[in-house]
Amino acid sequence: MGTIYDLAKITGFSITTVSKALNNYKDVSEKTRAKILQAAAEMDYLPNAHAQSLSTKKSWAIGVMFSEANEVGMKHPFFNGIIESFRHATEEHGYDLIFASRNLRNRDMSYLEHFKHRAVDGIVVICSDRMDEQVQELMQSDIPIVVVDMDSANCSVVYSDNTEGARMAVNYLYELGHRHIAHIAGDSSIDAGAARVKGYELAMQTLDLPIHPGYLVNAGFFSVEEGKQAMEKLLQLASPPTAVFVAGDQMAIGAIEAVHEHGLRVPEDISIIGYDDIEMIKYITPKLTTIRQDTDEIGEAAAELLIEQMTAKERRTERRVIPVTLIERASCAPVKK
Template identity: 35%
Template sequence: MVTIYDIAKACGCSSATVSKAFNDYADINIMTKQRILKTANEMGFIPNTQARALSTKKTWTIGVLFQDESKGGLTHYFFAQILEAVKEQAEKSGYDLTFISRIWGDKKRTYLEHCRMKKTDGVIIACIDFESEEVQELMKSEIPVVAIDYSSPNVSSMVSENYKGLNILTQFLIQLGHKDIVYMNGHLTAVTYERINGYRDAIRKENLRERIINSKYYDRKTTIAVTKALIESGDLPTAIIYPDDYGALWGIKTLREAHIRVPEDISVAGFDGIELGEMLHPRLTTVKQDMRGLGRGAALKCIKMIETKKITKTETTVGIELVAGGTCRKLDK
């Protein structure tokens, strides 16, 4: 097994210098550091993570707290892409990921207790009840935390342009001639309220009928039930905006099973820009979020707080893109 002493000998320097290069100390020449890291890689050096943790007072792990109500787990179409980007950026920076839960063996712990027991350097949170007491406790702790798709002055976060997304999507439908547009919102969070306001402002600008129906994000059962209730009401709109693409796909299936054609009889749009929407024929109209940008940004923000030892509470906004697919049609005047 290759040791730091072997690398030091190959580079013609001391083992202390090699150690400084691995631990990114400031008092080492950048060229020397690059030469040491290159030599270590060529020699197949594998760092001793336990020794590294002792010397740096870090475990080099970032916790991931994720528990969506849809029970989709790692198959969650939206979060899976975000998590992959988090993983790539963390690994590139020398960190591992570990999942945080309330269960430790046969005992229940709070999220904060779990993080402290695992000694995670930081935590990234997504798809969870951010207002729960345990999550709030974690966000107010000494541990660097970054929330994804959650807006609050109490924690650092990565969010999309949610207001703009619903606003331009609603305007797009209005430009197609739609005057009766239903928006099915997801769980009532700060992000959801931004989307509702985006929809409302576009509707009110044209003095149109406001129709908002409560639903849930990534919830097949609720989406089907709400869509069926709308069909049975006998008051179908000309267009429906679902909380997310997953809901839009189930909504389209439910409408078609009731012999309501999309887009011939009713237009449908989603939000997120997941790959499944591209596979649909015709392609789903949606607002595409930069999921990889959200994940990469969350990892970088968390790592910066860890390495500077300064907890910040800033919000970073990532852009969106309207995808004008074929599930929305222009109405005849």
């Protein structure tokens, strides 16, 4: 492959000139630039990124902190859509993504430390747990950063319009004639969870609908199993709801399972609307009606906010909230008379 020295030797120019030719400086003649470029092509020359980063203090790398919750990592059906879109968007600007391990040789270190070690130009955190110390540390650092699916006053963030989404869901059920509408909620330590219960409560209030005791059940961290258990509780109730807005598709899947196991049908006996629009819900029975989060849009917005900061080489604080849409499928029906 060779270095810039070899290139200098071959072409007879100094390494300074070679470097300039390679980097399109204007103070090198077209003729010599052409010679150098050709020689570079012939010897398959490629600049060494480490050397470049070392002297320019720019690494063209973005550190990714991904959800570590219950070992899902990149398998997370919602987050992986975001990261994929983020990757595409940043790629076009020449950035690489680096998934850092938390272990530097023997010693283990924090994400922030590792990112500093790697000298990344920016950080994206896709991890909904705001209590995570690691996340806190990252948000307080001075490296350009964007955090997804979480709110914060002192760094750039992008997330879906969760309260509006919740409102849409409740209104939709209302228009189908439902008046007994429950909510299976995500834990409010997670912003998205909290925002959706807020939206639910707001919508109910606006529609002048009471939230019956037991109609708001916290199902924790968005898993199928937790959704199922939450639905069990609703089904136990003296007067169970006729419709339920579930704060996440995976929980909704669990909820449907619970309904089925009780010998009831969705949507005939009970309507269910989810949140996220993950891939698999198109294939379950019934196909799940849900509030769709636009992962493409979220990823792109995140990329945009981060790239801005990285090119300006300064931290900024901007909030971007992405609109959601209701996707009508087959899990909701008019209330039965």
